[in-house]
Amino acid sequence: MRELPAFRLLLGQLQKIPYLASKNLYRVATYILTSNESEVDKLCTVIKDAKQKVGMCKDCFNWVEGTDLCAICSGKSREKEKICVVEKWYDLTAIERSGDYRGLYHVLGGAICPLEGVSPDSLYIEPLIKRVERGGVEELIFATNSTPEGEATASYIASRLSANGPKVTRLASGLPMGATLEHMDRVTIYRALSERRPF
Numbered sequence: 001m002r003e004l005p006a007f008r009l010l011l012g013q014l015q016k017i018p019y020l021a022s023k024n025l026y027r028v029a030t031y032i033l034t035s036n037e038s039e040v041d042k043l044c045t046v047i048k049d050a051k052q053k054v055g056m057c058k059d060c061f062n063w064v065e066g067t068d069l070c071a072i073c074s075g076k077s078r079e080k081e082k083i084c085v086v087e088k089w090y091d092l093t094a095i096e097r098s099g100d101y102r103g104l105y106h107v108l109g110g111a112i113c114p115l116e117g118v119s120p121d122s123l124y125i126e127p128l129i130k131r132v133e134r135g136g137v138e139e140l141i142f143a144t145n146s147t148p149e150g151e152a153t154a155s156y157i158a159s160r161l162s163a164n165g166p167k168v169t170r171l172a173s174g175l176p177m178g179a180t181l182e183h184m185d186r187v188t189i190y191r192a193l194s195e196r197r198p199f
């Protein structure tokens with residue numbers, strides 16, 4: 001590939017995207033190289049634009065644009081005494097799609113996984129503890145995934161809460177082990193939320 005320095009650089013850059021499996025790497029590179037120039041320009045522009053304009057909600061770490069607080073945190077009809085703790089932003093959207101939950105969220109940014117170098121410090125756990133300590137939270141609902149990492153993360157957070165802290169619940173059991181919210185249908189999420197149990 002020495003004769004293709006620009007192509008090699010493109011692959012090298014794409015390789016840095018953690019979720020792009022190696023066989024998809026070549027597909028994405030091919031897509032870019034066979035797209036017309038205006039499509040590629042558009043792609044570059046929207047990536048730069050999003051990077052500049054999209055930030056994080058200062059309370060829950062949901063994505064925001066042009067504001068400090070996301071639409072959920074600033075929503076007048078939301079039940080501010082409930083916080084649903086999720087790993088990723090797409091878990092939040094999965095719960096929102098189920099249509100029944102009216103509380104707030106806290107996006108951790110992932111789950112504790114020492115093997116992959118994800119420690120509690122690399123997640124938004126401290127801001128959650130501070131949020132709870134500020135008061136006004138009556139229930140913390142753990143909606144981390146039913147994976148060993150998701151369970152360990154919920155246990156870790158629970159261990160950090162003071163004894164007179166809020167009620168702590170977990171999405172209903174009955175969710176298959178290893179199930180991630182992202183891949184669950186609305187009815188399953190609705191049921192898991194409405195049948196949540198004490199943690």
Ligand SMILES: [Zn+2]
Pocket residue numbers: 057058059060061062069070071072073074
């Ligand atoms: Zn928010």
